[in-house]
Amino acid sequence: MSRLTNDNNSLVTYFNSKSQISEGYRKLRTNIQFSSIDSHIKKIMVASAEAGEGKTTTISNLAVTYAQEGKKVLLIDADLRNPSLHQVFSVPNHIGLSSVLSNQYSVEEVLRESYIDNLQLFTSGPIPPNPSEMIGSNRMKRLIEKLEDQYDVIMFDTPPVLAVTDALIVSSLCDGVLLVVNSGKVKKELVKKTKAALEHVNARILGAILNNIKNVEVPVGYGEK
Amino acid sequence: MELKGYFRLLQKKLWLIVAIALIAGVGAGVKSIFFTQPIYEASSKLIVNQTSNVQGQAMMDFSMIQTNIKLINSYREIIKSSAIMDKVATTYPDLGLTSAQLMNSTSVSTASESQVMSITVQGTSYEKAAKTVNAISNVFQSQIPLIMKIDNVAILSEAKVDSNASPINMKTTLSIIVSLFAGLVLAIALVFLMDYLDDTFKSEAELEKELGLPVLTVISKMKKDDLKNTKNYVSQQKVGDGKYVAANQ
Numbered sequence: 001m002s003r004l005t006n007d008n009n010s011l012v013t014y015f016n017s018k019s020q021i022s023e024g025y026r027k028l029r030t031n032i033q034f035s036s037i038d039s040h041i042k043k044i045m046v047a048s049a050e051a052g053e054g055k056t057t058t059i060s061n062l063a064v065t066y067a068q069e070g071k072k073v074l075l076i077d078a079d080l081r082n083p084s085l086h087q088v089f090s091v092p093n094h095i096g097l098s099s100v101l102s103n104q105y106s107v108e109e110v111l112r113e114s115y116i117d118n119l120q121l122f123t124s125g126p127i128p129p130n131p132s133e134m135i136g137s138n139r140m141k142r143l144i145e146k147l148e149d150q151y152d153v154i155m156f157d158t159p160p161v162l163a164v165t166d167a168l169i170v171s172s173l174c175d176g177v178l179l180v181v182n183s184g185k186v187k188k189e190l191v192k193k194t195k196a197a198l199e200h201v202n203a204r205i206l207g208a209i210l211n212n213i214k215n216v217e218v219p220v221g222y223g224e225k
Numbered sequence: 226m227e228l229k230g231y232f233r234l235l236q237k238k239l240w241l242i243v244a245i246a247l248i249a250g251v252g253a254g255v256k257s258i259f260f261t262q263p264i265y266e267a268s269s270k271l272i273v274n275q276t277s278n279v280q281g282q283a284m285m286d287f288s289m290i291q292t293n294i295k296l297i298n299s300y301r302e303i304i305k306s307s308a309i310m311d312k313v314a315t316t317y318p319d320l321g322l323t324s325a326q327l328m329n330s331t332s333v334s335t336a337s338e339s340q341v342m343s344i345t346v347q348g349t350s351y352e353k354a355a356k357t358v359n360a361i362s363n364v365f366q367s368q369i370p371l372i373m374k375i376d377n378v379a380i381l382s383e384a385k386v387d388s389n390a391s392p393i394n395m396k397t398t399l400s401i402i403v404s405l406f407a408g409l410v411l412a413i414a415l416v417f418l419m420d421y422l423d424d425t426f427k428s429e430a431e432l433e434k435e436l437g438l439p440v441l442t443v444i445s446k447m448k449k450d451d452l453k454n455t456k457n458y459v460s461q462q463k464v465g466d467g468k469y470v471a472a473n474q
Contacts, residue, residue: 010447012447020445021444021445021447024442024443024444024445025442025444027441027442028441028442031439031441031442032441035439035441054444057447058444178441179436179438181426181432181436183425183426183427183428184423184425184426184427185425186425186426187424187425188424188425188426188435189424191426191436192435192436195436195437195438205438206439206441207438207439207440207441208432208433208436208438208439208440208441209440209441209442209443209444210426210428210429210432210440210442210443210444211444212444212445212446212447213427213428213443213444213445213446214237214445214446
């Protein structure tokens with residue numbers, strides 16, 4: 001149970017599901033569901049211009065809210081260069097996506113249960129020398145196709161769009177892209193570039209998430225007590 | 226940006242504005258109390274008046290007064306010339322001032338259309354300034370007959386050496402208030418400049434407008450409070466659910 005008292009934890013939706021931030025992630029879930037009336041959005045990824053804008057936190061919390069809703073969720077760490085999903089959920093990462101893509105392990109061997117019901121984790125595995133090639137391989141495509149049948153939602157954490165091409169490759173596997181924008185930190189120009197890059201590869205950008213905003217005036221406490 | 230936006234911006238950076246204004250105010254206070262040498266001012270008054278003596282009867286006429294007034298302009302220059310100041314420096318060596326220093330610290334002024342001129346000297350102590358101004362007056366009075374061949378200068382009032390004068394440049398309260406205000410104005414300008422130069426997305430509307438994407442959610446910065454583990458509390462409620470049910474029954 002020591003995991004549950006992890007100090008460095010950003011899974012606010014799990015640990016403090018009544019907080020205003022958790023409400024924000026639930027709003028995100030609702031908005032994604034409503035933005036897909038005609039086409040079902042099953043594979044979702046997060047993208048951002050730069051590192052540290054909150055991709056991993058966003059996708060993790062979103063995955064938790066989906067799982068809390070009863071959906072069967074798989075969360076994949078497609079950031080093979082600087083993975084962090086295993087840290088959020090405090091799971092080992094000696095084997096993972098890179099181990100499966102390099103044919104060393106089967107999917108069943110590397111999938112991990114999280115301590116949240118309905119939420120399974122697919123960590124990145126050891127850092128490979130050729131992450132872009134791995135992500136872009138046919139094997140990856142087949143892997144996702146196979147996993148698609150087993151889950152209600154599959155979510156991807158990715159590297160920053162402007163740094164490496166990996167995120168753009170992942171976007172071609174996904175139904176929707178969430179663009180995380182770190183408020184007050186990232187330059188508008190870079191965000192616009194990121195959007196253009198995603199549009200260039202025909203990614204479907206569902207919308208943006210304004211992250212880390214300060215002093216939001218939101219009525220707090222509605223429904224409490 | 227509308228007026229409300231400006232206010233909100235200032236409100237958000239209120240701490241910065243207050244800090245800059247306070248630093249400016251305190252800085253001015255410290256500067257004027259600890260780092261400013263007080264300067265004192267002493268002045269004496271001279272009157273320029275020559276009566277023509279005709280047959281033992283003193284007469285004063287308008288043209289004579291006008292002449293005297295015109296003379297004052299020359300006297301102002303004469304006082305500040307080396308002819309006087311060199312003499313002051315040599316006759317009063319205890320002042321310890323060179324003639325150049327004397328010239329710099331001395332000013333001569335006159336009220337228009339008046340025969341009275343006042344000599345003002347600034348110095349680091351009032352006593353010294355008063356002594357200096359009296360020395361200059363005396364030397365001037367004694368020298369003018371030699372220079373102008375006319376004895377028409379009389380000392381009207383000397384500077385009082387024992388006077389308890391306050392320094393002229395020590396307006397501490399005023400300088401603090403002025404600096405406080407200047408700091409405030411500067412800080413507000415700085416806040417607007419910073420906002421103008423800040424090329425980042427800060428609001429939902431901005432993001433939506435400039436990026437052309439719907440904003441699906443806004444997540445505020447996580448505080449310690451948000452990460453507080455309330456899991457047990459929540460699960461208890463889930464199990465019990467009593468509170469809400471009871472309210473309905």
